[in-house]
Amino acid sequence: MFERALKGLRQQLGTQMMSVATVALALFCMAGALLMLENAGAMVRRWGAPVKVTVFLAEGATVEQVDSLRRALAGLPEVEEARYVSSAEARQALSTGGDQAVASAPVELFPATIELRLAPSAVTAERVASVALRVRRIPMVSEVETYRGFTERLRGLLVGGRAAAGVIALGVLLCVFAVVSNTVRMSLAARLREIEVLRLVGATRSYIRGPFLIEGAMLGGAGALVAVIMLGVVFMTLRTQFELSLGAMIGLRPVFLPWRVLASLVVGGSMLGALGSAAALRRGLQS
Amino acid sequence: MFERALKGLRQQLGTQMMSVATVALALFCMAGALLMLENAGAMVRRWGAPVKVTVFLAEGATVEQVDSLRRALAGLPEVEEARYVSSAEARQALSTGGDQAVASAPVELFPATIELRLAPSAVTAERVASVALRVRRIPMVSEVETYRGFTERLRGLLVGGRAAAGVIALGVLLCVFAVVSNTVRMSLAARLREIEVLRLVGATRSYIRGPFLIEGAMLGGAGALVAVIMLGVVFMTLRTQFELSLGAMIGLRPVFLPWRVLASLVVGGSMLGALGSAAALRRGLQS
Amino acid sequence: MGRSRVSNSFRPHFRPDGHFDSAAAHKPILVLEKVMKVFRADAPVLRGVDLTIERGEFVFVTGPSGAGKSTLLKLIYKAETVDEGRILFCGRDIARLTEDSVPHLRRNIGVVFQDFRLVPYWTVFENVAVALQVMGLQPRVIRSRVALALERVGLDGRGEEKVAVLSGGEQQRVTIARAIVTEPAVVLADEPTGNLDPVLALDILGLFEEINEGGTTVIFATHDRTLLEVSPRRLVVIDDGRCIEARAGLAGLGGVLDHGISLN
């Protein structure tokens, strides 16, 4: 059976390679979208997830005042941690990127702050806003930054990206199904004579259909494998470039898709291929 | 001839739609890459092109000192323009984004600067470095920022992107060629009987080949059209989202591909389709 | 594929389970009862055909072009289904076979198709061997049996040629070889000598008679007057949608068969 499937594959090598390429292209698009999503997720986790509030302190505040304020803030139910960051520390933190200009800038440029980390369970827009409001009323606080606008926009982007990826994935799965189904239909059409003869001399259904199902599964699986390899190569090639430029700018260290996703892509591809083949057989073997 | 081509297309509607979809997908990838490149180019033009040098002034400098320094800097052969930016102006410039925290921050946080714009013809890494070196020696200058590292990285990314887009474009063009060629070969295979009969009853070469060439051109053209439309829809959908988040962050206002590029995509697609068809005919009509 | 046994006896077992129905051995191998087949309502092809064929018989079927000879044979190997009436193969109504049993019915019937039904890009060997391969036989067995069948139709040593390049008569002989290579219980030959020269046609007729002597039932549809003359077998004429027995002495043939030309 396997032999006969291979024979069939070889008979129309051009076509078959074409459809593997197409499947690969489609799945590459999907995996690429998944990869972007994965990285966007990582970005959101880093920048948006444990919601951060920075309390800028007015210039005249004494150490005791600041410390009592810090403890008061730490006592708020929404706040998980409250940490005092002095001007010097702020400058140092900002200059760890190796930026000479920052490191040599006067320390007064960097106002002292108290960084609050909110409990993830408390992360709703209203909760954060109410904390900010209460803190802002304290006299020695010059400003409160909740990063809300930014975080929200980022989340919005992520949601949009997820929706887009979902649409792409659906389209891609349909495309893979259609391509394999179509290719198998071609194979069928090219071997209609053969199939008819097989039927007339008493071949069973499974004897006739088996090779085509295997063919479909192999097309889908091979396509997925090629897609994964292509994505890996592209990722390796672009990673350094990306890390050095845009990545550094928006603070993102690219990650690849986990192994389980990759494996399920390949398995899913070949299952989808077999399904497409079955559909083709259902339509093509009627007459 | 056209009629016979349409008849052929209708005969295997599924296959034909499939290959239009594939061509569209491939060209969509390419057009997407072009679009990204176009936008990356815009970004580099905005951020990297008129090389900017910021001269941070020491705190004690008097207005006269600063003005004489500015004029001296403007007199350098590499410098096209030298503009004094006071602390207040700096704060205002930074707060135009609507950031309340910046607007209400103490003016001392924003050091006064002289912004230099270098002549584009002078933009080489050494020239910029030498200007920076000379300026840094002046006593009332606290720091000189040439943005060199960043600009270079950005240019590197752009070059990398161009190379990647080139590779993608090549791959995509090959893919379109192969898909159309393959589809036409299918059409041929499905109508081999017909073609043989046509030959035997004395049909000329062009009578036999014409419909297939038209079919190929239509497949390529339709695929390109669909790709352009898809890209337009995706662009419209994501533009607002993007502008509000990542775009705002890296200071990018997305632009779409110019009309001429779109038109040449469609025309090129159909020409490539006809070529693919011709290749299929060359191979398929041998026997 | 493993479940089916080879049919090299003449006891058809076309149930998937290979169960042998002993009662079947005593029934006529083929009975057609009031068989109707209508493709176009204004011109029914078969209008109530009654025909009984005993195990081991040799029957000629003839009739004008478009009379329904091929249709009759197609009904027997279930390439078409009857519109009315029944066809009993070894006493069992083939209309009631499940889809899974049809292949097993067909393995008991060797068919020489009027339009050959060969795969042009396969070799002669492959075209004949396929009938054994679907039964799951060993390659070694297949090779020897195919070689034998090719020899019987006068194509020995030509197994490796592609069928597409053979002459019309050679292709016809490949079809014949495929029909007999499985040693089926029944052979249906639809115009098996239409592309053969008279000498070869007689040889092939001899081949079918030889097979028939071995116990195989043969139904032989032909237009060839010479063959009907040479071989004094049972003769059925299909005319106007009905079957007429036409060998009540050759004299009886004249009117029905000939439309004017006498047989002798």
Place this chain on the structure above:
Amino acid sequence: MGRSRVSNSFRPHFRPDGHFDSAAAHKPILVLEKVMKVFRADAPVLRGVDLTIERGEFVFVTGPSGAGKSTLLKLIYKAETVDEGRILFCGRDIARLTEDSVPHLRRNIGVVFQDFRLVPYWTVFENVAVALQVMGLQPRVIRSRVALALERVGLDGRGEEKVAVLSGGEQQRVTIARAIVTEPAVVLADEPTGNLDPVLALDILGLFEEINEGGTTVIFATHDRTLLEVSPRRLVVIDDGRCIEARAGLAGLGGVLDHGISLN
């Protein structure tokens, strides 16, 4: 497509420019000179065939299965090319036709293919009409001429049926209709009655004779002894790769044609 005229005279013009060669009218329409055709070196099919066919002749070609009858015809309509020797059509060597002229040669030759060469999913009408369509005729003209041709082969009113569902003999008649619908200068008929009953076979022979009386040259390859007996035309036997004239009185036939069975 616009350049070619319809060949409804018997003056072949197979040059693309439609230029008429007046000298050609006085030459034999077909001359084969020492034609060799070898597919397998150990068994050449044609080994030096010499044959001259005059304008308006009717020639039977016969010979055993695999003798090379179809090959001979294929060489004439250039589906195969000669290995040695020449074939002159109206005095011009067809081996020297450019690729662009071959279609114009074929429009002057109507061929009844042994294996029919019909498009199964086209209707009867479409299969016949295609021969006129490639010449660029008006649909109105095509309709009337196709209807006439179908009537002549006894298939009137069946133009809308798909060819795949026709009986063997009906398909054969569609092929014949396609070959004669263009009113070509030469008709090559390869076993055109192999699937027809004797009465219809005689009718079709009559049809070809009628066409021949109109001036068309007919080459008729057949195995059918009855037709050879009924029609006292020139008879060429292909045997062992050579052409033998075999109607020096019917008596001369015996040995070559029969391998033992006498003709009369």
